[in-house]
Amino acid sequence: MTAAIANETLLASDEPAAFEIVNADGAGSAVVVCDHASNRLPRRLGALGLGAADLADHIAWDPGAADVARRLSELLDAPLVLSAYSRLVIDCNRPTHSPESIPAQTNGVPVPGNRMLTPGERALRIEAVFSPYHRAISDVLDRRAGRSSLLLSIHSFTAVLAGQRRPWSIGFAHGRDRRLAALILAAMNRDASLLVGDNQPYAIDHAADYTIPVHGEDRGLPHILVEIRQDGIATPADAAAWAARLAAAFSQVEPAALRLHRISRR
Ligand SMILES: [Zn+2]
Known part of the structure; x- marks a missing residue:
């Protein structure tokens, strides 16, 4: 790639912006974000050398996360920021220096269009997708200064991952600040029909994750990362049902969550 091409923009003028904001001035205490909401690719990247099945995977x-997030935003009158492009373009929940930021292979699937990228090509993805998405979240939170915000x-x-069936219906991940997670876990565990993961199937790692460490931990906002098993939200109706369950649990713990003191900045 020549320098002249690297200076072009990644997104054409008729393509969606890097993020979508819904209900920006929502009056509720929750602020909802969805890092992996979309599998859209910028036209300029073609299919990254992948087939349609991989791009739907x-x-x-x-899959399903954006449906849950949109419904949750309605139910909680919460601002919602969604990423508008695939994690294969750049993963908005990874630091840009991470090998998983622009993965050359993921879950054993090689991504030909992400191999041997030049620094200019990497910078283009950061500038076009990653940075605007995170600026949008920062702007939403900044506009709420002086009000309580609980980050979801x-x-x-x-x-199923690597042949292993994962038993949890839903999991709640937290890093060093477990306060909101503890409240929500207690509320969700009252439903004996659910197997609820506590930092399962994933935990938050300040070095490997980005969104919660930066917008939650570094700002001192109570926060939680919600992971819902995809076979439970495969239809819009199922996604809406999970959003309703989450909204009910959130509403139960909200008074206690709002009493949480801001943790100190790192
Ligand atoms: Zn995700």
């Missing part, structure tokens, strides 16, 4: 996005990050996980 969880390696490209979190909505993801979904595949029911």
Whole structure:
């Protein structure tokens, strides 16, 4: 790639912006974000050398997560920021120095269009997708300065990974600040029909994750990362049902969550 091409933009003027904001001035205490909402690719990247099945699969996005996040935003009158492009373009929940930021292979699937990228090509993806998405979240939170914000990050996980069936219906991930997670876990565990993961199937790692560490931990906002198993939210009706369950649990714990003191900045 020549320098002249690297200076072009990644997104054409008729393509969607890097993020979508819904209900920006929502009056509720929750702020919802969805890092892996979309499997869209910028036209300029073609299909990254992948077939349609891979691009529809969880390696490209979190199926169902955006449906849950949109419904949750309605139910909680919460602002919602969604990423508008696939994690295969750049993963908005990975630091840009991470090998998983622009994966050359993911879950054993090689991504030909992400191999041997030049620094200019990497910078183009950061500038076009990653940075605007995170600026949008920062702007939403900044506009709420002086009001309480409880950060909810909505993801979904595949029911089977590397041949292993994953038993949890839903999981709640937290890093060093477990306060909101503890409240929500207690509320969700009252439903004996659910197997609820506590930092399962994933935990938050300040070095490997991005959204919760930066917008939650570094700002001192109570936060939680929600992972819902994809076979439970495969239809819009199922996604709406999970959003309703989450909204009910959130509403139960909200008074206690709002009493949580802001943790100190790192
Ligand atoms: Zn995700």
